[in-house]
Amino acid sequence: xxxxxxxxxxxxxxxxxxxxxxxxxxxxxxxxxxxxxxxxxxxxxxxxxxxxxxxxxxxxxxxxxxxxxxxxxxxxxxxxxxxxxxxxxxxxxxxxxxxxxxxxxxxxxxxxxxxxxxxxxxxxxxxxxxxxxxxxxxxxxxxxxxxxxxxxxxxxxxxxxxxxxxxxxxxxxxxxxxxxxxxxxxxxxxxxxxxxxxxxxxxxxxxxxxxxxxxxxxxxxxxxxxxxxxxxxxxxxxxxxxxxxxxxxxxxxxxxxxxxxxxxxxxxxxxxxxxxxxxxxxxxxxxxxxxxxxxxxxxxxxxxxxxxxxxxxxxxxxxxxxxxxxxxxxxxxxxxxxxxxxxxxxxxx
Amino acid sequence: xxxxxxxxxxxxxxxxxxxxxxxxxxxxxxxxxxxxxxxxxxxxxxxxxxxxxxxxxxxxxxxxxxxxxxxxxxxxxxxxxxxxxxxxxxxxxxxxxxxxxxxxxxxxxxxxxxxxxxxxxxxxxxxxxxxxxxxxxxxxxxxxxxxxxxxxxxxxxxxxxxxxxxxxxxxxxxxxxxxxxxxxxxxxxxxxxxxxxxxxxxxxxxxxxxxxxxxxxxxxxxxxxxxxxxxxxxxxxxxxxxxxxxxxxxxxxxxxxxxxxxxxxxxxxxxxxxxxxxxxxxxxxxxxxxxxxxxxxxxxxxxxxxxxxxxxxxxxxxxxxxxxxxxxxxxxxxxxxxxxxxxxxxxxx
Numbered sequence: 001x002x003x004x005x006x007x008x009x010x011x012x013x014x015x016x017x018x019x020x021x022x023x024x025x026x027x028x029x030x031x032x033x034x035x036x037x038x039x040x041x042x043x044x045x046x047x048x049x050x051x052x053x054x055x056x057x058x059x060x061x062x063x064x065x066x067x068x069x070x071x072x073x074x075x076x077x078x079x080x081x082x083x084x085x086x087x088x089x090x091x092x093x094x095x096x097x098x099x100x101x102x103x104x105x106x107x108x109x110x111x112x113x114x115x116x117x118x119x120x121x122x123x124x125x126x127x128x129x130x131x132x133x134x135x136x137x138x139x140x141x142x143x144x145x146x147x148x149x150x151x152x153x154x155x156x157x158x159x160x161x162x163x164x165x166x167x168x169x170x171x172x173x174x175x176x177x178x179x180x181x182x183x184x185x186x187x188x189x190x191x192x193x194x195x196x197x198x199x200x201x202x203x204x205x206x207x208x209x210x211x212x213x214x215x216x217x218x219x220x221x222x223x224x225x226x227x228x229x230x231x232x233x234x235x236x237x238x239x240x241x242x243x244x245x246x247x248x249x250x251x252x253x254x255x256x257x258x259x260x261x262x263x264x265x266x267x268x269x270x271x272x273x274x275x276x277x278x279x280x281x282x283x284x285x286x287x288x289x290x291x292x293x294x295x296x297x298x299x300x301x302x303x304x305x306x307x308x309x310x311x312x313x314x315x316x317x318x319x320x321x322x323x324x325x326x327x328x329x330x331x332x333x334x335x336x337x338x339x340x341x342x343x344x345x346x347x348x349x
Numbered sequence: 350x351x352x353x354x355x356x357x358x359x360x361x362x363x364x365x366x367x368x369x370x371x372x373x374x375x376x377x378x379x380x381x382x383x384x385x386x387x388x389x390x391x392x393x394x395x396x397x398x399x400x401x402x403x404x405x406x407x408x409x410x411x412x413x414x415x416x417x418x419x420x421x422x423x424x425x426x427x428x429x430x431x432x433x434x435x436x437x438x439x440x441x442x443x444x445x446x447x448x449x450x451x452x453x454x455x456x457x458x459x460x461x462x463x464x465x466x467x468x469x470x471x472x473x474x475x476x477x478x479x480x481x482x483x484x485x486x487x488x489x490x491x492x493x494x495x496x497x498x499x500x501x502x503x504x505x506x507x508x509x510x511x512x513x514x515x516x517x518x519x520x521x522x523x524x525x526x527x528x529x530x531x532x533x534x535x536x537x538x539x540x541x542x543x544x545x546x547x548x549x550x551x552x553x554x555x556x557x558x559x560x561x562x563x564x565x566x567x568x569x570x571x572x573x574x575x576x577x578x579x580x581x582x583x584x585x586x587x588x589x590x591x592x593x594x595x596x597x598x599x600x601x602x603x604x605x606x607x608x609x610x611x612x613x614x615x616x617x618x619x620x621x622x623x624x625x626x627x628x629x630x631x632x633x634x635x636x637x638x639x640x641x642x643x644x645x646x647x648x649x650x651x652x653x654x655x656x657x658x659x660x661x662x663x664x665x666x667x668x669x670x671x672x673x674x675x676x677x678x679x680x681x682x683x684x685x686x687x688x689x690x691x692x693x694x695x696x697x698x
Contacts, residue, residue, distance in 0.1 A: 014586030
């Protein structure tokens with residue numbers, strides 16, 4: 001242990017992201033990236049933003065991007081926060097809204113970054129177990145002492161709550177902040193953005209990484225009451241005045257505006273998902289009802305680790321979580337990629 | 350005050366960056382940006398990185414960029430950390446190395462983000478007054494309880510310490526971390542990078558914003574012992590796995606490699622600075638000895654605020670700090686911009 005790290009840092013166990021192999025030989029179904037390219041309009045906007053103006057700082061208030069998101073989601077720009085990926089926004093939200101002494105709640109099986117943020121900011125937390133079918137027990141999230149964080153759909157389970165269930169959790173926690181992490185919402189779940197005018201304590205977080213095919217650009221956004229947005233701005237402006245660079249701002253604006261292209265991609269991914277679900281059903285896999293761009297599946301013999309390794313050996317990367325031993329998370333790729341994955345599975349089962 | 354913000358966030362007073370006017374009608378000498386464009390090679394690298402691969406996450410370890418910086422500074426890649434601007438790196442460093450209960454030290458007149466970071470992470474601090482000529486009193490930084498932060502050259506004063514003075518401060522604080530913030534070092538000061546192999550407690554922070562004309566791209570880096578770099582990685586990986594996007598990574602690599610172009614720009618800015626120093630001398634201005642891309646000056650009548658307002662009215666933005674009433678910070682622009690500034694000053698004095 002280094003004598004130069006403070007106590008909290010020494011005790012941290014960082015998040016470990018999925019593999020990013022550098023040789024590109026794999027079919028990458030392990031980090032929930034889109035198999036389709038970003039909007040051409042977004043790429044063009046980025047290329048033309050790579051100009052001499054890069055000598056100047058970006059707009060610290062990101063006004064154009066906020067206005068574009070506001071228009072797209074029918075909210076005011078004062079209801080929008082933007083950041084360097086939704087991970088950064090989640091970190092800011094943990095830091096802004098949760099009081100170290102008051103326990104927050106999130107599901108026991110969920111995005112494994114949440115406990116890391118809690119450790120980073122010294123926030124106490126309790127985890128709520130899912131039921132046997134990986135459903136979130138809504139009532140157990142009522143009256144939290146410190147706040148609530150729920151991804152909808154949940155990850156890595158892919159299961160979604162209905163907007164009525166989300167609303168119950170938000171209304172039964174009126175004294176604390178409820179964060180709904182909608183990283184995967186565009187693949188079939190209902191967004192809680194429509195509730196933000198009714199509930200001051202609701203923060204909805206989204207990203208351009210998945211449904212806009214821009215994981216490589218690092219742009220996320222949050223929508224909530226102006227009160228919550230001001231809290232996030234306060235943290236951001238005490239951390240880094242300019243979290244989004246000029247090229248990312250230009251690309252994000254153009255991507256959000258290219259609604260039609262993104263819808264087409266989202267629909268294609270949903271269609272592929274539904275087809276793969278049928279195929280895996282035929283092969284005897286257990287599956288959750290996915291509303292995301294990934295599947296959460298258990299092979300007939302329950303040996304997900306063996307299948308994970310077999311797929312890897314055959315050039316197909318998926319994600320296996322040691323704490324959920326019988327299950328595997330598989331990103332929905334192109335039809336051709338999924339055919340190859342099914343071929344490997346068929347040969348192994 | 351919002352009931353949804355925690356106590357620390359409610360009490361924060363964020364940093365306020367210099368104005369970024371959106372109409373572009375000003376000669377911008379207020380935020381220490383380069384008046385020259387970035388390397389053409391960097392722009393080309395960014396344009397070609399705006400491609401379909403943006404659907405994929407960037408390399409979370411930023412290996413190529415770290416290796417490029419390591420080669421350029423003759424250190425190992427394990428001695429390099431990269432981040433979303435040097436502001437983010439400074440924030441991570443405050444969070445990683447300083448213990449809340451132990452007072453850190455920085456100059457009383459300095460980059461005004463330091464006290465903001467300290468508030469954000471609840472770190473106690475004491476500020477050391479400069480002497481009458483804005484010099485940093487080296488001995489007063491020895492044996493700090495919690496750590497030391499010094500910009501070299503200092504901002505907004507532009508005054509630099511020698512490498513021997515920096516080494517004294519580092520060696521007289523062997524139990525705590527000393528951060529040397531070298532945002533402006535390439536304009537004539539001596540870098541402390543050569544000391545990192547000798548001192549485990551030294552972290553040198555630099556940026557591509559100033560001397561590489563890339564303020565709009567948000568890339569900074571730190572060089573230090575592998576022990577300190579590991580501490581920064583721990584914080585970063587508990588905050589956001591991917592702080593640098595694919596385009597920023599590509600642009601930064603190409604910019605660092607285009608050493609010759611950046612040197613030419615730096616030399617040009619230094620030449621302009623020395624010429625303006627002579628002109629302001631003739632006009633009776635008091636000035637510090639600038640080793641930065643900005644000047645710190647006091648007009649003959651001492652009324653810096655009046656001069657700031659006059660310049661602004663005439664279309665020249667500079668930066669005035671209410672806590673240093675007789676002095677004005679002026680970024681070194683192109684020769685033509687400085688001529689225009691001098692013209693306004695001559696007419697007002």
